[in-house]
Amino acid sequence: MRYHKKIDAILILEDHTQFKGKAVSNNQDTAFGEICFNTGMTGYQEIFTDPSYHGQLMVTTNAHIGNYGTHTDENQSNSPKIAGLICKNFSYNPSRASSNLSLEDFLNQSNLFAISDLDTRALVHHIRQHGAMNAVISTQLDKIDQLKEQLKTYPKMNGLELASKVSTQKPYYFGNKNSTYKIAVLDLGVKTNILKYLSKREAYLKVFPYNSSLEDLMSFEPNAIFLSNSPGDPQPLKSAIELAKSAIDKNIPTFGICLGHQIIALSQGISTFKMHHGHRGINHPVMNLVTGKSEITSQNHGFAVNKDEAENHSDIEITHIHLNDQTLAGFRLKEKKCFSVQYHPEAGPGPNDANYLFDDFYKMYAS
Template sequence: MLEDGTAYRGLALGINGTTGGEICFNTGMTGYQEIYTDPSYFGQIIVNTNAHIGNYGVQLDDEEESASVKIRGMVCNTFSNIYSRHTADFSLQEYFERANIVGVSNVDTRHLVRHVRQKGVMNAIISSEVLDETELMTELQKIPSMDGLELSSQVTTSEAYYVGEESQSTWRVAVMDYGIKKSILKNLTSRGCYCKVFPAKTSFEDVMKWQPDGFFISNGPGDPAAMTYAVDNVNQMVLTGKPLFGICLGHQLLALSSGINTYKMHNGHRGLNHPVKNVISGFCEVTSQNHGFAVNPDEIENHPDVEITHVNLNDKTIEGIRRKDYPAFSVQYHPEASPGPHDSHYLFDEFTGLLSGN
């Protein structure tokens, strides 16, 4: 049931229960396991628009983006209890049972997505135990809006940890974990970065005690405008003059630290085929995206120290910025491409180029 009263009935998947959160849709045809474990989806119910979900099962070694499933629930059309991939560890149904996830299948997802696209993002509730719509609406109204909600502190690491081999690395990179994905860390370490991953609310002073050569600002869930602690940290990091790279939420935090506001989008971008133009090089990229907030384009165009580097070709929203006065840049999409195309891997090379002083 959606908060505007629209209701859909289908078949239960995962465990029997009730769950709620902001509903959003992802148009990717593959990569459901990476989506479910992406901390940026924390607090959200995912509608998978691909016709069949679960048909290649679950493989634990390679496709987990965090230590646990982060979504609140899942909606799909056809849910497959059997899988064809011989390397899979078990079915998606068993995966959801282990993670205590409530979902629903046999829903007309085409109708549902069109409704959300028209009406805009909203909260929703799924239940396989309470079927009375009046009672469900009462529970649904208790779910907080994503607008103004700070969630990164709920998904961040509790203790700092290291990734990579220090003796075999060229640079030390401080990673702020606002909901970091494992594939991002792999892209950094494979390029010679020794990473120390810090909890979200670590002070700037404590980060600097490690003497990093640069900073990475991660993706994550929630409203960036509610993260004043992170905005202040990013501002101080920029002012050090050391290279800084931000992705998704990190992009929004760089904008906010530069005096540029963010806003809640009508229904966000989530999928694997969003076209983005690099306005510096003139080349276009097919990108993986997952965000419900964006940065204000008018404020960037009038900012003396920030320039636009990437633009979404579907709706002209801002997909990348960089500081003119400091070696700091960011993109709204996911160049680590997990899941998704690899068109944007070069951004990690640009970051290590800045670490090298190029």
Template sequence: MKYNTRPQAILLLADGTIFYGKSVGISGTTFGEVCFNTGMTGYQEIFTDPSYFGQIMVTTNPHIGNYGVKGDEVESDKIMISGLVCKNFSFTHSRPHSESNLYDYFEKQKLVCISDVDTRALVSYIREHGAQNAVISTDGTSLEDLKQLLYKVPNMKGLELASKVSTSSAYYFGDENATYKIAALDLGIKRNILRNLAKRDCYIKVFPFNSSVEDIMSFEADGYFLSNGPGDPEPLVQVQEVTRQLLNTNKPMFGICLGHQIIALANGVSTYKMFNGHRGINHPVMNIITGKGEITSQNHGFAVNREELEQHFDFEITHYHINDNTVAGMKMKSKDCFSVQYHPEASPGPHDSAYLFDNFVENISKNKNK
């Protein structure tokens, strides 16, 4: 599509603020919580990350699509974001190993995307006024109609979304002859998490988010993993209860992102919706145990209550986010359980946090050899 023939598009925020742009050529209207990611690369991994389900993504990198797409650079089977807002959309790409351009990738899945938006101004506005619901429209829907439709979109606070992205039936990943067996609860699991576990001699059975304790334990796993995922962790009451019962087996447990929050809730520590979440690939985290800083990939809009965690008799904070001191990692004192708020599987350049998978497998090995 020629640049000057693309129709005007609109981004409307819940507070009435409007940003204008251009449609990349896919007609439609879509809703979600608007958020931004500060990563300079990895847009395909972002778009397919189940943790972004229900969100309209604003990319701060001014060029999106310039290196195309590749089939093995996805975190799930489809695009998970509700829509995309960017500055410059590249219809052509230049990476030798890419398999397609981004427009064709979006067109096949009918993802609504608007470009030519002043994303610097938009991100500054979100930073100042906080995350909120929004609608992007490229099909000419009137402003008044968009306002009425947006008013009916539920707030992310209190919204359960794990059921929208979890597998509907259990499946296996890895070598069935591997040394260790792991039961993973799929709250929106990223594919690279499974790869990281499999290459550490683990055979994984991935269970739907609403699996019973009996179903999970029937696999006779050596350890349990709670995955990342979208939405508010508080409504996942059944998952919290399952987590409590799995902890009582005294087998090692590891949680990432939403799984980290579920472990806290299962032990009476609350979570809260952040004014603005952490979404990017260079977030600084301090490892309290080693005294070393880590460059991490993060994607979350909820966090664990630090004050409650510090007062809890059975928890120790292991990591914190250097920018705002929010909880980035924790472990239990009476159980072989630890978790982090960030994504050690992402490794967007630095591999600072890959050791967490090693630690989990080491815990499993020690527990098996008791």
């Protein structure tokens, strides 16, 4: 059993609202980022290692974090990607026998700062009322004025390109090289589980850096192209948008998830926008307008596709709608082999509600 003497810490929001807490460990004393919250009751390790969370201070609404430790197989990338963690109760003593590390050791290995003993209910209420904004967590209680000044100059997420921070630097292969089909993956911040689901559909994958050209991807002679999730604003990713447009014009089977979905929309002249506080959790209801069935989905995005523009686009069929706020959750191109969704079917909170999307992609490139 571990016992810790907790050091006083503070959270300061961009609007100068402050919350008191305690430092989880002493491996760091300050972290900046855009604050956001995730409503998932489980899956904290998958959240922390999801590249789409790069640069964000994560607030977990579940009251207990760390109670089942961590396991290597549950990482969605090679390291935690969040800028920092904010939680109510932090457990130093995991109860799961199969865990490799406690969450404390997991965070310490990546020098990731976390604070606990904070009123997360009041904090989430504030974010929902006033929107996502930059914030800082720190134990430097004697430097609050200085922290506020630093916070003023911290980059805004709107207009920020972050794919380059999380994408692979060199192409690599994934799956069975003797598979029947080949898929070229544009890595804008891809999750490991997405690669696993794609490779299970008789596909050998080659994963390319975020700034690769269509010619680069086609050198693999793929049967299809996949555009991955990513942190940040999709609009600065001009090369990815041009790649998507060219692939669609050539009618190469193309599937996009999350920011990949937004990239496809931008390639068709449909705009994206920064959401008030985004969708992040594993219980988001989505209606499939084609089948009439509802799905429980995992979502993680702070930007979305303009639904009005999509509805008025002659080549677009909206296929999925988020039932909480009626935002666009999926569409397909009527005359092309291309479709995309805003949510994460590989995360499986349903657990199998959205697996059919990978099967639909398979049917598209295998036909």
